Amino acid sequence: MANVVEMKGITKVFPGTVANDNVDFTLEKGEIHVLLGENGAGKTTLMNVLYGLYQPEAGEIYINDKKVEIKSPKDAISLGIGMVHQHFMLIHNFTIAENMVLGQEPKKGALSIDMEKAKKDTKELADKYGFNIDPDSVIDDITVGQQQKVEILKALYRGAEILILDEPTAVLTPQEIQDFGIILKNLVKEGKSIILITHKLKEVMSMSDRVTIIRRGKYIDTVKTKDTDIDGLAEMMVGRKVNLIVEKNKPKIGDVILKVENLKALDHRGLPALRGINFELKAGEILGIAGVDGNGQTELIETIVGLRKATEGKVYLKGEDITGKTTREITDAGVGHIPEDRQKRGLVLKYSLLENSILGIHHRAPYSKGIMMNYGKIREHVNNLIKNFDIRTPNEDVNASALSGGNQQKLIVAREIEKDPDMIIAAQPTRGLDVGAIEYIHKRLVAERDNGRAVLLVSLELDEVMALSDRIAVIYDGEIVDILDVKDATEQKLGILMAGGTLHKGEKGGKNNE
Amino acid sequence: MNKESGNYIKKLALFRSFFISLLAIILALFISIFFVMWAKDFGFTASAKLLFTSIWKGSFGTKVNFIETLVFSTPLIFTGLAHSVAFKTGLFNIGVEGQFIMGSTVATLIGLIPGIPAPIHIPLTLGGGILAGMVWAGIPGYLKARVGTNEVVNTIMMNFIAMHLTNYLVMGPFHKPSSASTPLIQQSARLYRFLGSNNRLNVSLFIGLALAIVVYILLWKTTIGYEIRAVGLSPSSAEYGGINIKKNIILAMVISGAIAGMGGATHTMGVQLQSIQLFGFTNFGFDGIAVALVAKSNPIGVIFSAILFGALNYSSGTLMLYGIPKTIVYLIQGIIILFIAGEYMFRKIADRRKKGALVNE
Numbered sequence: 001m002a003n004v005v006e007m008k009g010i011t012k013v014f015p016g017t018v019a020n021d022n023v024d025f026t027l028e029k030g031e032i033h034v035l036l037g038e039n040g041a042g043k044t045t046l047m048n049v050l051y052g053l054y055q056p057e058a059g060e061i062y063i064n065d066k067k068v069e070i071k072s073p074k075d076a077i078s079l080g081i082g083m084v085h086q087h088f089m090l091i092h093n094f095t096i097a098e099n100m101v102l103g104q105e106p107k108k109g110a111l112s113i114d115m116e117k118a119k120k121d122t123k124e125l126a127d128k129y130g131f132n133i134d135p136d137s138v139i140d141d142i143t144v145g146q147q148q149k150v151e152i153l154k155a156l157y158r159g160a161e162i163l164i165l166d167e168p169t170a171v172l173t174p175q176e177i178q179d180f181g182i183i184l185k186n187l188v189k190e191g192k193s194i195i196l197i198t199h200k201l202k203e204v205m206s207m208s209d210r211v212t213i214i215r216r217g218k219y220i221d222t223v224k225t226k227d228t229d230i231d232g233l234a235e236m237m238v239g240r241k242v243n244l245i246v247e248k249n250k251p252k253i254g255d256v257i258l259k260v261e262n263l264k265a266l267d268h269r270g271l272p273a274l275r276g277i278n279f280e281l282k283a284g285e286i287l288g289i290a291g292v293d294g295n296g297q298t299e300l301i302e303t304i305v306g307l308r309k310a311t312e313g314k315v316y317l318k319g320e321d322i323t324g325k326t327t328r329e330i331t332d333a334g335v336g337h338i339p340e341d342r343q344k345r346g347l348v349l350k351y352s353l354l355e356n357s358i359l360g361i362h363h364r365a366p367y368s369k370g371i372m373m374n375y376g377k378i379r380e381h382v383n384n385l386i387k388n389f390d391i392r393t394p395n396e397d398v399n400a401s402a403l404s405g406g407n408q409q410k411l412i413v414a415r416e417i418e419k420d421p422d423m424i425i426a427a428q429p430t431r432g433l434d435v436g437a438i439e440y441i442h443k444r445l446v447a448e449r450d451n452g453r454a455v456l457l458v459s460l461e462l463d464e465v466m467a468l469s470d471r472i473a474v475i476y477d478g479e480i481v482d483i484l485d486v487k488d489a490t491e492q493k494l495g496i497l498m499a500g501g502t503l504h505k506g507e508k509g510g511k512n513n514e
Numbered sequence: 515m516n517k518e519s520g521n522y523i524k525k526l527a528l529f530r531s532f533f534i535s536l537l538a539i540i541l542a543l544f545i546s547i548f549f550v551m552w553a554k555d556f557g558f559t560a561s562a563k564l565l566f567t568s569i570w571k572g573s574f575g576t577k578v579n580f581i582e583t584l585v586f587s588t589p590l591i592f593t594g595l596a597h598s599v600a601f602k603t604g605l606f607n608i609g610v611e612g613q614f615i616m617g618s619t620v621a622t623l624i625g626l627i628p629g630i631p632a633p634i635h636i637p638l639t640l641g642g643g644i645l646a647g648m649v650w651a652g653i654p655g656y657l658k659a660r661v662g663t664n665e666v667v668n669t670i671m672m673n674f675i676a677m678h679l680t681n682y683l684v685m686g687p688f689h690k691p692s693s694a695s696t697p698l699i700q701q702s703a704r705l706y707r708f709l710g711s712n713n714r715l716n717v718s719l720f721i722g723l724a725l726a727i728v729v730y731i732l733l734w735k736t737t738i739g740y741e742i743r744a745v746g747l748s749p750s751s752a753e754y755g756g757i758n759i760k761k762n763i764i765l766a767m768v769i770s771g772a773i774a775g776m777g778g779a780t781h782t783m784g785v786q787l788q789s790i791q792l793f794g795f796t797n798f799g800f801d802g803i804a805v806a807l808v809a810k811s812n813p814i815g816v817i818f819s820a821i822l823f824g825a826l827n828y829s830s831g832t833l834m835l836y837g838i839p840k841t842i843v844y845l846i847q848g849i850i851i852l853f854i855a856g857e858y859m860f861r862k863i864a865d866r867r868k869k870g871a872l873v874n875e
Contacts, residue, residue, distance in 0.1 A: 328756030359755040
């Protein structure tokens with residue numbers, strides 16, 4: 001088959017790091033080619049080079065066997081390359097059709113836009129690829145899955161023959177991911193070639209024809225998907241054998257630690273984000289909260305730990321009402337919190353590890369007495385954390401910003417566990433980390449559960465929730481729609497719940513289909 | 515862990531930040547030579563020689579000038595420290611000027627009360643000045659924390675209120691006939707002039723030096739400093755760590771105001787001995803901004819940059835003697851600030867470029 005894209009020896013250097021080091025990449029016509037690598041491996045950088053967002057220091061790019069120089073996304077688009085970014089670039093109060101034609105509006109006369117033609121074009125294009133969308137819907141009103149379709153259509157409307165999709169499944173429910181697979185097949189049938197950037201191995205296996213693996217900016221290999229398996233891919237991605245399965249024993253369930261009753265709260269815009277949440281969390285278990293991003297997970301955690309005010313309802317910790325208490329009071333009552341945004345919340349980046357190691361407990365003995373801090377004790381404490389949690393750092397005096405994401409996260413996990421809390425809230429504890437760090441943090445959370453702590457795990461990665469949890473609560477639109485035992489939870493069931501369906505109906509529907 | 519290398523890195527960073535301040539000062543002096551050349555029509559070396567000798571003579575060269583330089587530097591130590599505390603919390607307390615004025619005015623009022631023995635009168639007067647500064651900074655601090663109003667706007671308004679209130683008191687109820695000032699404060703409220711009563715240098719210099727150390731300890735060795743700096747560097751992380759942002763904003767403003775008020779009070783008690791009608795601002799508060807900037811908000815650095823600015827300010831008189839316009843001094847100060855602000859900008863842009871490189875990874 002003919003190569004539509006050929007990138008040879010691409011090198012891209014950023015101050016302090018070589019993001020791409022002599023990387024080769026070829027895309028054949030009509031294939032789905034996955035670019036696989038861990039976070040920070042340089043996948044997105046390579047594709048940003050292809051899309052003209054970055055200029056490489058060295059290397060050549062051939063499109064349809066012709067050498068080209070891509071200086072800007074405009075060049076890329078004119079060469080038939082379209083890119084759908086991880087974060088969508090849509091105007092939220094415009095309709096689908098308006099977003100579609102933005103920048104290339106069909107004109108009626110000199111000044112006015114021919115909206116009828118825009119709508120017609122959108123409809124035609126959508127029908128051609130089997131997208132079920134209404135050109136008149138406003139972006140704000142449609143689901144994230146549909147927004148993604150609009151993004152793909154936008155690229156096609158601009159004449160894309162080569163589509164780059166950056167982490168396209170990150171925001172989708174399992175069912176939407178299945179639909180997405182079908183969309184990809186349709187696109188290929190129409191002769192498009194697709195590059196998929198991802199670090200999710202299951203999707204690689206189910207969706208792609210070939211895989212190119214990049215590790216730490218270096219090209220590792222290109223393999224046919226059918227000649228490999230998940231373990232093999234993981235090994236190539238990480239560079240060593242990895243254990244993808246979290247081992248854990250039967251839980252030893254204790255008393256109720258956290259009880260949330262009819263909890264309601266508003267989001268930062270003042271709109272209801274929690275609409276009456278109810279659940280219980282017991283000592284010695286991990287309760288996973290599954291859900292698509294933006295269904296109230298952030299607000300739920302913030303309300304529990306006192307960073308957000310509840311408008312209604314109660315939160316009890318060990319039977320004691322902690323609703324409306326300050327974050328410090330709640331922390332002191334026995335809550336450890338691994339926040340979802342480690343850089344914005346979990347660490348003061350310009351503080352040293354020494355200072356960060358006591359954030360939230362700096363007012364407690366032995367770290368301070370009265371208003372005087374005891375840096376001797378703090379230094380002992382941080383060195384213990386560094387040793388016991390294997391935090392890789394030159395010393396404890398460097399700023400937290402100097403550590404890698406994985407080590408920053410380890411520092412937070414270490415600090416929160418060492419607080420000796422009754423309950424640990426872990427929000428997205430492994431987001432953006434490499435496989436090694438993920439393994440470690442998973443093990444550690446399970447160990448804390450076995451130590452009799454209650455663990456509330458909130459994650460957007462369904463695999464993570466299913467691997468770690470003893471019970472899984474599904475959150476949708478500010479409500480817990482159902483709580484399943486992990487034995488009964490399947491990806492399909494959770495997917496239905498995450499999309500706002502009920503399991504009852506879902507099962508009926510399932511039978512009908514059979 | 516490798517402790518030596520950590521300390522080394524820290525020292526290097528500290529050295530680097532002071533090095534940049536030093537570089538800014540040297541560059542500013544260098545550039546100002548050209549303005550002297552322009553003003554005097556001299557050659558480069560002649561202008562350089564004239565400028566530097568007159569600055570030197572006017573500030574450190576003679577005993578009297580050296581003493582007066584320190585007199586001018588002392589209030590700048592206080593206002594520089596006041597700004598440093600606010601900067602560390604991410605606040606811009608431009609109202610240090612007003613807090614300084616209120617401190618000195620209230621000190622005058624208390625200092626005028628007759629019949630109090632010195633051991634009581636001095637702390638009382640000083641305490642009154644501190645309290646006045648605290649109130650003057652606490653009001654905008656409270657408004658910022660509770661209602662979210664911008665502290666810059668509010669403190670500027672408080673500056674004008676302070677100035678006009680002082681003028682009302684000086685020219686009204688406490689007016690000394692046929693003058694533009696109040697009577698002198700009681701002997702019992704005055705700070706000791708250790709070089710004799712004709713030299714205005716007094717113990718407030720030592721109070722300022724001690725305060726710099728206290729502020730250093732406050733910022734780096736206490737939980738208050740830990741919280742204040744955390745709020746300044748990352749409010750959302752501070753909030754997560756159970757640190758009350760609103761409380762710390764008010765606290766930082768009040769501490770800043772207390773220091774400024776103390777500066778005003780000691781200036782009255784040791785140097786002016788009365789309040790004088792103000793036709794404009796004293797500028798001690800505003801110069802404190804530059805002092806803190808040059809010192810990179812480091813309390814110990816504030817001592818040195820206060821002396822630098824005190825020297826420049828005081829030598830302006832001598833400059834005129836040699837026929838150099840005294841505005842050259844303000845020019846030098848302005849260029850120093852420009853360079854230091856430029857470095858902040860440069861670093862911001864560099865940071866953003868670094869971040870941009872990591873986006874989407």
